[in-house]
Amino acid sequence: TITIGVLALQGDVREHRAALEAAGARTVGVRRPEELAAVDGLVLPGGESTTIDKLLRIFELDEPLRARIADGLPVYGSCAGMILLADRILGGTADQRTIGGLDVTVRRNAFGRQVDSFETDLAFAGLAPREDGPGGAGGTDAVHAVFIRAPWVEEVGPGVEVLARIPDHEAPGIPAAAAGRIVAVQQGSLLATSFHPEISGDARVHELFVRIAKG
Numbered sequence: 001t002i003t004i005g006v007l008a009l010q011g012d013v014r015e016h017r018a019a020l021e022a023a024g025a026r027t028v029g030v031r032r033p034e035e036l037a038a039v040d041g042l043v044l045p046g047g048e049s050t051t052i053d054k055l056l057r058i059f060e061l062d063e064p065l066r067a068r069i070a071d072g073l074p075v076y077g078s079c080a081g082m083i084l085l086a087d088r089i090l091g092g093t094a095d096q097r098t099i100g101g102l103d104v105t106v107r108r109n110a111f112g113r114q115v116d117s118f119e120t121d122l123a124f125a126g127l128a129p130r131e132d133g134p135g136g137a138g139g140t141d142a143v144h145a146v147f148i149r150a151p152w153v154e155e156v157g158p159g160v161e162v163l164a165r166i167p168d169h170e171a172p173g174i175p176a177a178a179a180g181r182i183v184a185v186q187q188g189s190l191l192a193t194s195f196h197p198e199i200s201g202d203a204r205v206h207e208l209f210v211r212i213a214k215g
């Protein structure tokens with residue numbers, strides 16, 4: 001079995017571990033460089049990217065993590081984790097840094113104040129249909145996406161594949177400026193989503209990451 005670490009400095013670590021285990025992986029919490037060195041893949045959870053950034057530096061995990069990503073470690077970043085994986089950030093705090101690796105520009109807290117948290121169903125490229133999904137036995141590839149003070153991806157580099165966007169048409173509860181925005185991307189073995197599949201009881205995004213990590 002493959003061992004996936006979940007960065008356990010801050011954020012929704014337990015939910016990611018449960019979703020990864022449902023997807024067939026063994027999981028460990030990662031707080032120390034020795035733990036990081038032992039995993040086959042890593043999840044950067046949702047939480048607060050400025051706090052996780054500070055803790056990564058305090059725990060001296062930032063440089064080891066950059067080195068492992070440069071070496072090809074599969075990493076999945078959700079929400080704050082997406083921010084940490086991004087090469088470029090808009091709307092960060094003055095001293096905020098990212099780990100980087102993913103050739104994208106993210107906008108932090110992008111969806112604005114009025115509807116800073118919302119849920120919607122999104123088409124997501126490459127996921128198996130859900131037998132119990134809204135499409136019934138015929139299935140649907142839609143993912144129920146929960147956004148909590150989420151970032152969006154404002155620009156992607158040439159090697160980045162877009163897996164999901166906010167629908168182009170206006171919908172109640174979704175800010176007009178969000179229409180068409182990119183919210184899930186993959187670049188090689190790096191995966192990132194603006195939203196939190198670990199809390200919606202649908203393990204398919206984690207299954208996708210486990211497949212990526214198995215190579």
Ligand code: GLN
Nearest residue numbers: 046047048049079080149
């Ligand atoms: N707004 C948070 C940040 O900037 C991310 C929120 C989340 O992970 N749910 O890090």
